[in-house]
Amino acid sequence: MMKRDDCLKALARHITDADIVLPVYSTAFDWIAIRPHPLNYLSHGAMGLASSHGLGLALGRPDKRVIVLDGDGSLLMNLGTLVTIGEVAPPNLFHFVCENGCYEANGGHPIPGRAAVDFAGFARAAGYRAVHAFSDLKIFEQQIGAILAEPGPIFIDLKIESSGPQERDYSRIHGAQAREAFREALMSGR
């Protein structure tokens, strides 16, 4: 098992100023603390839709890498997205799931199928070009740079510890300021 913070720090070392990153829920707060950037796309509007927003961004901006940092509870709410992404097959989409086995933002309750669900297996069967699963931080650190250099869509399952129930201020995530900053950064070509 890995700690989410450690994984995100390792990932952040390979993210460029041109990349779009879509982190969800608790991961979003950790990510914007590690890597604040206007091309962080924080407002997904409804649970489970981050990867769908990501697919739209990947189609709309094929010149940019789009990095989705999904949650396991979120992904369970929109499993069809795996099939859609598998069919559309955008080469610039990288879909991570932070698998901690619980709804961390909603009280820490376990997800259905905890420890039995095979997210990487779902993605493989749905047609992602490549699928990876990591539970060892050192191996993840060694391989993530090369994975992000490959054509997508690629699915990366990160087996992480739960950080425990979280109380966060979501007004920053859902606020108009974050969306406007993203829009301006994207349109200005950053």
Added chain:
Amino acid sequence: MQQHAGAEGHGLVGSRIIGEITASGIEFVVSVPDITTSEGLLRPLAQLKTPRLIRVCKEDEGIGICAGLAYCGRRALLLIQHTGLLDSINAIRGVAVEYSLPICMMVGLLQKEPDVAPRRSKRYGVRIVEPILEAMDVPYHEIEGDADIPKIRSAIEDAYAGSHPVVLLIGRRPS
């Protein structure tokens, strides 16, 4: 809130609707199949290179995809059935309404009787569509006859100009 009564009687020509869609600058059609629009719209759209058809598994996925495209300045149309609209209410609430995004939806009214206003349909699922959209402050337009087809382009242009969602209700099967 805008509301328009459908024209009576004159049927709908699918090719004219598709012409309005393309003239509106729509580059992507995102769809879950709907029997009302299956033959007259979706099947011919699937043959076109532009707009590009993206087939999705569930309608709320399409809300997210259209949102991502909107941020990129790319126009999209979500082509679904009214049951899918009802299933996607939370996504429409959160993404389209609360974030003020131009999510354009073309919605087939499954089993609505021709020339009957949606809220006068015998079908409960059809009757509730317009009141729900009004409660959500989502503008909509009835597309019942060929005289209504020019509404499509102006509704899409208005949605993008004002950055707000719009729903185009297809009241009968286009030819």
